[in-house]
Amino acid sequence: xxxxxxxxxxxxxxxxxxxxxxxxxxxxxxxxxxxxxxxxxxxxxxxxxxxxxxxxxxxxxxxxxxxxxxxxxxxxxxxxxxxxxxxxxxxxxxxxxxxxxxxxxxxxxxxxxxxxxxxxxxxxxxxxxxxxxxxxxxxxxxxxxxxxxxxxxxxxxxxxxxxxxxxxxxxxxxxxxxxxxxxxxxxxxxxxxxxxxxxxxxxxxxxxxxxxxxxxxxxxxxxxxxxxxxxxxxxxxxxxxxxxxxxxxxxxxxxxxxxxxxxxxxxxxxxxxxxxxxxxxxxxxxxxxxxxxxxxxxxxxxxxxxxxxxxxxxxxxxxxxxxxxxxxxxxxxxxxxxxxxxxxxxxxxxxxxxxxxxxxxxxxxxxxxxxxxxxxxxxxxxxxxxxxxxxxxxxxxxxxxxxxxxxxxxxxxxxxxxxxxxxxxxxxxxxxxxxxxxxxxxxxxxxxxxxxxxxxxxxxxxxxxxxxxxxxxxxxxxxxxxxxxxxxxxxxxxxxxxxxxxxxxxxxxxxxxxxxxxxxxxxxxxxxxxxxxxxxxxxxxxxxxxxxxxxxxxxxxxxxxxxxxxxxxxxxxxxxxxxxxxxxxxxxxxxxxxxxxxxxxxxxxxxxxxxxxxxx
Numbered sequence: 001x002x003x004x005x006x007x008x009x010x011x012x013x014x015x016x017x018x019x020x021x022x023x024x025x026x027x028x029x030x031x032x033x034x035x036x037x038x039x040x041x042x043x044x045x046x047x048x049x050x051x052x053x054x055x056x057x058x059x060x061x062x063x064x065x066x067x068x069x070x071x072x073x074x075x076x077x078x079x080x081x082x083x084x085x086x087x088x089x090x091x092x093x094x095x096x097x098x099x100x101x102x103x104x105x106x107x108x109x110x111x112x113x114x115x116x117x118x119x120x121x122x123x124x125x126x127x128x129x130x131x132x133x134x135x136x137x138x139x140x141x142x143x144x145x146x147x148x149x150x151x152x153x154x155x156x157x158x159x160x161x162x163x164x165x166x167x168x169x170x171x172x173x174x175x176x177x178x179x180x181x182x183x184x185x186x187x188x189x190x191x192x193x194x195x196x197x198x199x200x201x202x203x204x205x206x207x208x209x210x211x212x213x214x215x216x217x218x219x220x221x222x223x224x225x226x227x228x229x230x231x232x233x234x235x236x237x238x239x240x241x242x243x244x245x246x247x248x249x250x251x252x253x254x255x256x257x258x259x260x261x262x263x264x265x266x267x268x269x270x271x272x273x274x275x276x277x278x279x280x281x282x283x284x285x286x287x288x289x290x291x292x293x294x295x296x297x298x299x300x301x302x303x304x305x306x307x308x309x310x311x312x313x314x315x316x317x318x319x320x321x322x323x324x325x326x327x328x329x330x331x332x333x334x335x336x337x338x339x340x341x342x343x344x345x346x347x348x349x350x351x352x353x354x355x356x357x358x359x360x361x362x363x364x365x366x367x368x369x370x371x372x373x374x375x376x377x378x379x380x381x382x383x384x385x386x387x388x389x390x391x392x393x394x395x396x397x398x399x400x401x402x403x404x405x406x407x408x409x410x411x412x413x414x415x416x417x418x419x420x421x422x423x424x425x426x427x428x429x430x431x432x433x434x435x436x437x438x439x440x441x442x443x444x445x446x447x448x449x450x451x452x453x454x455x456x457x458x459x460x461x462x463x464x465x466x467x468x469x470x471x472x473x474x475x476x477x478x479x480x481x482x483x484x485x486x487x488x489x490x491x492x493x494x495x496x497x498x499x500x501x502x503x504x505x506x507x508x509x510x511x512x513x514x515x516x517x518x519x520x521x522x523x524x525x526x527x528x529x530x531x532x533x534x535x536x537x538x539x540x541x542x543x544x545x546x547x548x549x550x551x552x553x554x555x556x557x558x559x560x561x562x563x564x565x566x567x568x569x570x571x572x573x574x575x576x577x578x579x580x581x582x583x584x585x586x587x588x589x590x591x592x593x594x595x596x597x598x599x600x601x602x603x604x605x606x607x608x609x610x611x612x613x614x615x616x
Contacts, residue, residue, distance in 0.1 A: 031590060031594050031597060032590060034428065035424065035425045035428050035590050036424060036425075036590060037424060038424035038427040038428060042431075043427060043478055043480070044478075046427075046430070046431055046434060046478045047475065047478035047479050049434060049438075050434060050471065050474045050475045050478055051112055051475065053434070053437065053438065053442075053447070053471055053474075054108065054112060054467060054471040054475065056442075056446065056447075057071070057073075057446045057447055057462060057466060057467050057471070058105060058109075058467055060073065060076070060445040060446045061101050061102070061446065061462070061467070062102070063445075064076045064077060064078060064445055065077065065078030065079065065101065066078070066099060066101075066102055066124075067099045067102075067124075067128050067129075068080045068097075068099070069081070069094070069095040069096065069097065069098065069099065069100035069101060069464070070095060070100060070101055070461065070462060070463065070464060071101065071445065071446050071462045072460045072461060072462070073443050073444065073445045073446030073447060073448050073460065073461075073462045074443050074444065074445070074448055074458065074460040075445075075460055076444060076445040079091075079095065079461070080095055080097050081095045081096060081097060081135055082095075086136065089138075092135075092136060092137070093137060093138035093141050093202070094137070094138065094141045094142075094145070094463075094464075095135075095137075096131075096133060096135035096137045096142065096146075096205065097133045097135055098129050098130070098131060098133065098135075098146060099124075099125065099128060099129050100145060100146065100464050101462075101464040101467060102121055102124060102125060102129075103125055103129060103145070103146050103149045103150065104145045104146070104149050104464040104465065104467070104468040104495070105121070105149075105464065105467040105468050106118065106121055106122065106125070106149055106150075106152070106153040107149065107152045107153055107156060107468075107472075107497055107498050108467055108468055108471060108472045108475075108496075109121055110153075110156055110164045110167055110498075111164075111472055111475060111476065111482065111484065111498075112475055113164070115164065115165060115167050118153075118167055119167065119168075119169040119170075122153060122157070122169050122172070122176065123169055125150075125176070125179075126175045126176070126179070129179065131179070131182055131183045131186055131205050132205070132206065133205050133206065134204065134205070134206045134207070135204065135205050135206075136202050136203070136204045136205075136210055137202065137203065137205065138201055138202050138221065139187055139190045139199055139200070139201060139202065139203055139221065139225070140201070140218075140220065140221035140222075140224060140225070142183070142187065143187065143224070143225050143228050143229070144224065144228065144287075144493060144494055144495040144497075145464060145465070145468070145495055146183060147180055147183050147184055147187075147228045147229075147232070148227070148228045148493045148495050148497040149468070149495070149497055150176045150177070150179050150180040150183070151176075151177070151180050151228060151231050151232060151235075151497070151499070152493070152497035152498050152499060153176050154174065154176040154177045154180065154235075155231075155498075155499060155500055155502075156498065156500075157169075157172055157176070158174075159500050159502075161489075161500070163483035163484065163487060163490070164483055177235060177236075180232055181232065181236060183205075184228075184229065184232055184241050186203070186205045186206075187203055188240070188241075188244065189203055189208035189209050190202070190203040190209060191244045191247075191248070192208070192209070193209065194269045194270065195269075195270045195271070196251050196255075196269055196270065196271070196272050197244070197247040197248055197250075197251050198217060198222045198248050198251050198252065198267065198269040198272075199217065199221075199222060199225075199244070199248060199269065200213050200214075200215075200217070200269060201213075201214065201216070201217040201218070201221055215268050215269050215270050216266050216267065216268055216269070216275050217266070217267060217269055218265055218266055218267075218276075218284040218285070219252060219263050219264065219265055219266070219267065219284060219285040219288050220283075220284055220285050220286055220287045220288050221284075222248045222249075222251075222252060222267070222269075222288075223248065223249050223252050223287075223288035223291060223292075224287040224288055224290070224291050224494055225245040225248060225249075225291075226242070226245040226246055226249055226291050226295045227291055227294055227295060227298060227493055227494075227499065228245075228493070229241040229242055229244065229245035230242040230245060230246070230295065230298065230299055230505075231298065231499060231505060234299075234504065234505050234507065234508070234509065235504075237509040237510060238510070239508065239510045249288075249291075249292075249295075251272065252267070252288065253307060254272075255267065255272045255274070256341075257341050257342060259342065259343070260279075260314070260318060260341060260342065260343065260344045261310070261311070261314040262279040262314060262318060262339065262341040262344065263279055263285060263288070263341060264276050264277045264278065264279060264285075264341045265277075265278045265279065265280070265283075265284035265285045266284065274341065277340050277341045277342060277347075278338050278339075278340070278341070278347060278348075279318070279319070279338065279339050279340065279341040279344075280319065280336070280337070280338035280339070280355070281315070281319065281336050281354075281355045281358045282338075282351065282352035282353075282354045282355040283352050283354045286354045286355065286357060286358070287357075287494040289308070289311060289312075289315070289361065290357070290361050290494055291494065292304055292307055292308040292311060293305065293308040293361065293364065293365060294364075294491060294493075296308065297491055297501065298491060298499065298501065298505055298506075299505060299506060300506040308365075312365065312367075315336070317344075318339050318344035319336045319337055319338075319339055320334060320335075320336055321334070321335055321336075321337055321346070322334040322335050325369075326369045326370055326372060326373035326592070326596075327369060327372070327373070327591075327592060327593055327596065328593075333373065333377065333596060333599050333600055333603060334370070334373045334374070335351070335377060335394065335603075336351075336355065336358065336374070337349070337351075338350070338351075349393050349394055349395035349396070350391050350392060350393045350394070350400055351377075351391070351392055351394060352390060352391045352392070352401070353378075353388040353389065353390050353391070353392075353404070353407055353409060353410075354407070354409055355378070355409075356375075356378040356388060356407075356409035356410040356412075356413055357409040357412055357413060357494075358374050358413075359371040359372075359374035359375035359378070359413035359416075359417065360409075360412050360413040360415075360416040360417075362374060363413070363416040363417055363419075363420050364416070368420055368421070371413070371416075371417060371420075372417065372591045372592055373592065373596070374413075375410075375413045375414065375417055376591075376592050376596070376597065376600055377600055377603070377604075378409075378410050378413070379410065379414075379429055380597075380600040380601055380603070380604045380606060381604050382410060382429075382432065382433065382436070383432065383601075383604075383606060384604050384605060384606045385399075385404075385453040385454070386436040386439070386440055386453070386456070387404035387436060387440065387441075387450050387453045388404055388407065388409075388410055388453070389401060389402055389403075389404065389453045390402070390403050390404065390405075392604070394603055394604070397603070397604065397605040398605075399453060399454065402451070402452040402453055402454065403449060403450060403451050403452065403453070403459070404449065404450040404453050405449040405450075405459075405461070405463050406437070406441060406447055406449060406462065406463060406465070406466040406470055407465070407470070408465055408466075408469035408470040408472075408473055408496065410433065411430070411433055411469075411470055411473040411474055411477070412469065412473045412492075412496070414426050414429045414430055414433070414473070414477060415430075415473040415474075415476055415477040417591075418430075418477055419485065421591060423590070423591050425590050425591055426477070427477065427478070430474060430477045430478065433474065434474055437470075440456050441458065443458065446462045447462050447466055448460060448461065448462060449461045449462070449463070465495065465496070468495060468496055468497075469495065469496035472496050473496065484498070489501040
């Protein structure tokens with residue numbers, strides 16, 4: 001009898017051990033076996049596969065579509081604006097008869113090391129691209145895709161550090177900067193006749209704001225202009241462009257809720273009234289937060305960082321649900337939900353694919369453990385579908401919007417997390433993404449949009465960001481020797497364009513010249529300057545050395561009137577973000593514990609493990 005009791009007790013102790021063991025640190029765990037090692041030969045093979053993927057899409061665009069904006073990869077034809085249906089904003093917001101895919105892809109050619117084709121592409125852009133077109137486009141899209149691409153290529157050509165070598169085409173004379181100047185000047189009318197200074201969402205490149213223009217715009221559309229407009233101003237020494245973009249961000253900040261500190265997703269540009277009260281991290285608002293922080297990194301104005309830090313904590317206070325810590329404790333997995341800007345209450349149960357970029361911004365902000373969990377949720381979704389549905393209901397475990405247009409956000413976060421941790425887990429994630437793209441989206445002449453992630457049927461469209469971002473981040477993930485992976489003084493825009501962090505971008509030349517500028521004027525300036533980029537006079541600025549130690553301890557009380565609980569939460573936060581390297585003893589442990597990965601698998605319907613679908 002005693003023997004049975006002893007055996008029973010030993011069995012219970014063993015069962016308790018099995019429940020507590022973390023298979024991510026156990027050599028016998030399936031997750032550990034899958035993710036803990038990545039061979040050098042495999043990395044090189046995937047680097048080559050990514051190069052082939054980019055070349056296949058790019059070569060077919062040049063063969064079948066250029067000088068049109070996009071490639072239709074199924075029928076091997078080109079696509080431009082829908083001139084027969086001006087209301088087709090899904091197409092016309094982006095396409096403007098300016099060889100969009102070629103322009104958007106310029107710096108990717110440099111990243112993959114094809115310098116001769118980069119030089120050839122720059123020449124083609126100079127010779128064939130004009131913005132003197134009767135095209136009505138979205139200010140946000142043309143800014144991040146076209147204006148940003150022109151500035152990035154120009155800065156890579158004129159960068160004295162030459163990360164990719166001498167990439168300048170023969171006889172280059174600043175033409176890309178002049179084109180950027182011309183384009184931005186054509187966008188300026190969007191800021192006119194707006195009582196708030198927040199721009200109209202669309203502008204005709206010939207005639208200005210259309211007569212039937214709506215007075216509503218999304219927060220991201222109005223708040224994701226400052227990097228491109230500000231860089232242009234500082235390269236030209238002309239304050240107009242930076243001023244209108246900064247004024248728009250200032251107004252959005254002014255109109256945020258005075259109770260919660262949250263922003264809505266749609267605003268009336270004439271009254272400042274919020275027409276959409278959804279506050280989240282996805283479509284319509286996502287890149288606004290990104291540019292709050294990146295504006296500080298580029299231009300060094302501390303008000304941008306203070307505002308980002310405050311907003312970051314407000315987001316965590318209202319939107320973050322689930323257990324307190326990412327990688328310890330019990331409860332529902334961490335998830336950021338959509339809330340009502342007026343009171344911070346959850347208003348729906350879906351997340352969207354653009355939110356996958358949030359983990360990358362968390363990496364940049366130094367909040368690494370949170371980034372790991374944010375990323376793991378979207379990776380689990382990818383594992384289930386082989387793509388990211390545009391919108392997913394985490395309560396019902398089903399997509400609500402089914403298509404996947406080859407978006408880069410998950411790849412971007414995967415790349416940034418790998419750079420921060422050097423954990424082979426993220427190389428495996430990249431491998432799965434690459435394989436899925438080849439298995440499900442590769443067609444006769446390129447890569448096609450997935451119409452329904454459940455069925456894997458396709459649409460005949462390859463958006464420019466596939467080559468500009470998705471391929472770029474995948475390539476950088478596998479290319480450990482890429483110059484960008486050995487430098488700290490380059491920053492990616494929200495469209496994945498490369499901006500060197502240069503001292504001249506932290507100077508307002510017009511202030512040195514004693515110019516007094518009326519910030520409420522958007523008067524055009526003449527785009528006649530060529531080759532005005534000046535040489536760098538001092539070393540670049542490091543993000544880590546200037547940003548993180550400011551953090552939340554410098555909360556300045558700029559949110560008088562906020563809910564007292566929110567104010568106390570922000571002021572009491574003493575978390576210090578850092579850029580310290582991952583300790584060697586943790587570097588090759590997998591980033592998220594097995595029980596939490598299984599929990600996420602249950603959340604997205606990958607497994608049947610029971611998990612309460614309530615947030616707390």
